[in-house]
Structures are given as structure tokens and as C-alpha cells.
Amino acid sequence: MPPSAVVVGAGVLGSALADRLARSDWSVTHVEQYAPGxxxxxxxDESRLIRSAHGADATHAQMSRRALELWKELDRRLVCESGVAWFARRPDGWEADAERVLTSLGIPNERVDPAELFPSVRTDDLAFTLLEPEAGLLRARDGVRALADRAVAAGAERVTAAATPQDDGARVALDDGRVLEADHVIWACGGWMAALFGDVLDLRITHQDVYYFGVPGRWAAPGVPGWVDFDGAFYGMGDLDGRGVKIGPDQEGPAIDSLDAERRADPTLERVAREYLGYRFPDIADAPLVGTRVCQYEMTSDERFVVAPHPACTDGRVWLLGGGSGHAFKHGPALAERLERWILASEPAEPMFSLGPDRRHDVQLRTGGTPL
Structure with a gap:
């Protein structure tokens, strides 16, 4: 008989795993209390950057590159191949490390004149600009739904119910009174992980805002790339699907309650975002605000994921999958591909994703440097 699994959570990590297991002929029950995405x-949110650059970290660079391939296999329309530009404020900083790693892995990258990429851009504070021409933008919410739907098409059963763990997560108690069990149970509950497994898992759930500004048509993606200002702690993208230029202040936000918080964007951060918009892209300094989105990061101390067996379940039946730290979309399908092998013990799990006190705070995998 094929192995069975209950996957709890239909965000990008849970949906990617349910899809992977179902297409590998597992018997999969996929539980989500609301709806995928x-x-x-x-x-x-509607969009995310996907890029391979991760500073000096080659493991994440390779995994993101593989994830890009898998997103395209799912549906090429999910990927806007705009490229991603890195605004390097130092000649020997994070971007230079990323350049060396990408080159060593054979992932295309080049130094470019940013004035050739953006209709308007300030460059006097930059040492160089690094372009990943094959990186780009993901239609994020559509991607989560596509993964979850493909899982169902491959035979997974989707269950809409709230779930709580029993017996250290080996049993899944649903709010309709049912209790689910399987050969393996994987909890991928995003912002709810801290409340469900706070005794073994250290996560900070933070409020994060993004802002959309109405711009002329020449700012449309894919003509305009995504971009990251690592030392400035901002990221953004051109106007994807008519929603406006997206600006994300990437300083760590305040704590948020995933269930009960009202999703109002912070007016102070709106002002900060507008100031950055005018600083980096002067021609659209006065662009109108046309939308906001409040989401959350599930932050580990070192921004690496948590992918590990529950320590109380010595038989490896129960796994915790989370700690997206704002960059799970860059890796989700590739991480699921690896996790299947780890669950089956056909290869050892990656130690950097384990539970325990050895993680340190070293901002390396995503933006989050000193605010402008």
C-alpha cells in the first residue's frame, strides 16, 4: 500500500508538499481551515519575487533555482520573467557574495547600468547593480491555489476545518469532531505554528506591509524588473497585472495575531515607503497610493526554515514545516521535493533546518538591512 499523510495547512509550503506527495502516489489528506492562499x-498577497541570490549561501541559491523550474512546470503563466536587479551600496557586500555564488553555480547574472532597466532611477549611492535576468515575479496567490488544486487532481482529499494537534501532533483533531491519523503527519500552519507548537518551536509572527503606487504604463512588468535594495531594507517590482508599482519596507514589523488582527497598513510605514519611492525613482515620487496589503512573516532567528521531526515523536511520523521568514515562495516546491525524501529517510534531512538552540540571527537570506 502507498504511504499515507495528513498535511495541515494550505499556504505555499503545505500546498507544495500535498501536491508533491499526491503526485508520488501517496494517500494525502490536505487540511486547511479557510482556503488555499x-x-x-x-x-x-498577489505577487512575490523569485530569485536565486542568497548572499554567500549556495544551498538556498540552488533550491530557489530548482523552485523556479518547478513553478514553470506547474504553469508558466505564474512566472513573470522580468529579471531581478540588486542595488549594491557596497562593492564587497551581500550582493558581491551572491555574485560569486551564482557564477560558481552557473546561474546567469551580470552587472548592468540600472538606467537601462528603469524609466527613472537614482544611482549615486550605488557601487554596482547586479541583474539576475532569469529571475522574476510570481503570481503568488494563484500559485498556491494551483498547487492545492493539482494535489486534489492527483488524488488528495481536501478538508476544510480547523485543526489542533493531539499526542504531540500524531493525531489531528478537527473542529467538526473528527480525528485524523496517517503514516505521517506534517504541520505546515504558517503563522499558527507558534501557538500550536510553541513548546518546541521558536517563531516571531510579525506584521508586514506592502504598498502599491499608480504609475504610467512604462513601469509595467515584465519591462521593468523586480528589485532589491538589501542594505536599504526595501524591495519591490514593476507594475504587475495593473496593480501598480509595489514597494515593501522590509524592516521587521511588530507582533501580529494571525487570526484576530485587523489588517490595516501602518501610515508611518506608508510615509517611509513613499519617501523611498521618491528617493530611488524620482519620476514617480508623487504617484498616488492605489493599494495596500498586510501580511505576516513567520520569522526564525536565522531566517532559515524549520523542517524537522517533532522531537517527542522518535519514530519520525510527525514533521514541522514552517518558519517561512518572508521567502517561502522562492523555495516551496523545491523544499517539498526534498522533504519527501527526508520523510522516507532516503536521504538525511538538512541540518540547517533542524529544531534547537543553535540558530543565530545573521540576516543573510532576504532583505532586512539598515533602513534608509
């Missing part, structure tokens, strides 16, 4: 999840 719902607005209160960390996977709830």
Missing part, C-alpha cells in the same frame, strides 16, 4: 496567511 487566503488573505490572513503569509501566502496571501
Amino acid at each position: 487566503h488573505v490572513r496567511s503569509g501566502s496571501g
Whole structure:
């Protein structure tokens, strides 16, 4: 008989895993209390950057590159191949490390004149600009739904119910009175992980805002790339699907309650975002605000994921999958591909994703440097 699994959570990590297991002929029950990609999840916005650059970290660079291939296999329309530009403020900083790693892995990258990429851009504070021409933008919410739907098409059963763990997660108690069991249970509950497994898992759930500004048509993606200002702690993208230029202040936000918080964008951060918009892209300094989105990050101390067996379940039946830290979309399908092998013990799990006190705070995997 094929192995069975209950996957709890239909964000990008849970949906990617349910899809992977179902297409590998597992018997899969996929549990989500709302709907895949719902607005209160960390996977709830319409768009995300996908890029391979991760500073000096080659493991994440390779995994993101593989994830890009898998997103395209799912549906090429999910990927806007705009490229991603890195604004390097130092000649020997994070971007230079990323350049060396990408080159060593054979992932295309080049130094470019940013004036050739953007209709308007300030460059006097930059040492160089690094372009990943094959990186780009993901239609994020559509991608989560596509993964979850493909899982169902491959035979997974989707169950809409709230779930709580029993017996250290080996049993899944649903709010309709049922209790689910399987050969393996994987909890991938995003912002709810801290409340469900706070005794073994250290996560900070933070409020994060993004802002959309109405711009002329020449700012449309894919003509305009995504971009990251690592040392400035901002990221953004051109106007994807008519929603406006997206600006994300990437300083760590205040704590948020995933279930009950009202999703109002912070007016102070709106002012900061507008100041950055005018600083970096002077021609659209006065662009109108046309939309906001409040989401959340599930932050580990070192921004690496948590992918590990529950320590109380010595038989490896129960796994915790989370700690997206704002960059799960860059890796979700590739991480699921690896996790299947780890669950089956056909290869050892990656130690950097384990539970325990050895993680340190070293901002390396995503933006989050000193605010402008």
C-alpha cells in the first residue's frame, strides 16, 4: 500500500508538499481551515519575487533555482520573467557574495547600468547593480491555489476545518469532531505554528506591509524588473497585472495575531515607503497610493526554515514545516521535493533546518538591512 499523510495547512509550503506527495502516489489528506492562499496567511498577497541570490549561501541559491523550474512546470503563466536587479551600496557586500555564488553555480547574472532597466532611477549611492535576468515575479496567490488544486487532481482529499494537534501532533483533531491519523503527519500552519507548537518551536509572527503606487504604463512588468535594495531594507517590482508599482519596507514589523488582527497598513510605514519611492525613482515620487496589503512573516532567528521531526515523536511520523521568514515562495516546491525524501529517510534531512538552540540571527537570506 502507498504511504499515507495528513498535511495541515494550505499556504505555499503545505500546498507544495500535498501536491508533491499526491503526485508520488501517496494517500494525502490536505487540511486547511479557510482556503488555499487566503488573505490572513503569509501566502496571501498577489505577487512575490523569485530569485536565486542568497548572499554567500549556495544551498538556498540552488533550491530557489530548482523552485523556479518547478513553478514553470506547474504553469508558466505564474512566472513573470522580468529579471531581478540588486542595488549594491557596497562593492564587497551581500550582493558581491551572491555574485560569486551564482557564477560558481552557473546561474546567469551580470552587472548592468540600472538606467537601462528603469524609466527613472537614482544611482549615486550605488557601487554596482547586479541583474539576475532569469529571475522574476510570481503570481503568488494563484500559485498556491494551483498547487492545492493539482494535489486534489492527483488524488488528495481536501478538508476544510480547523485543526489542533493531539499526542504531540500524531493525531489531528478537527473542529467538526473528527480525528485524523496517517503514516505521517506534517504541520505546515504558517503563522499558527507558534501557538500550536510553541513548546518546541521558536517563531516571531510579525506584521508586514506592502504598498502599491499608480504609475504610467512604462513601469509595467515584465519591462521593468523586480528589485532589491538589501542594505536599504526595501524591495519591490514593476507594475504587475495593473496593480501598480509595489514597494515593501522590509524592516521587521511588530507582533501580529494571525487570526484576530485587523489588517490595516501602518501610515508611518506608508510615509517611509513613499519617501523611498521618491528617493530611488524620482519620476514617480508623487504617484498616488492605489493599494495596500498586510501580511505576516513567520520569522526564525536565522531566517532559515524549520523542517524537522517533532522531537517527542522518535519514530519520525510527525514533521514541522514552517518558519517561512518572508521567502517561502522562492523555495516551496523545491523544499517539498526534498522533504519527501527526508520523510522516507532516503536521504538525511538538512541540518540547517533542524529544531534547537543553535540558530543565530545573521540576516543573510532576504532583505532586512539598515533602513534608509
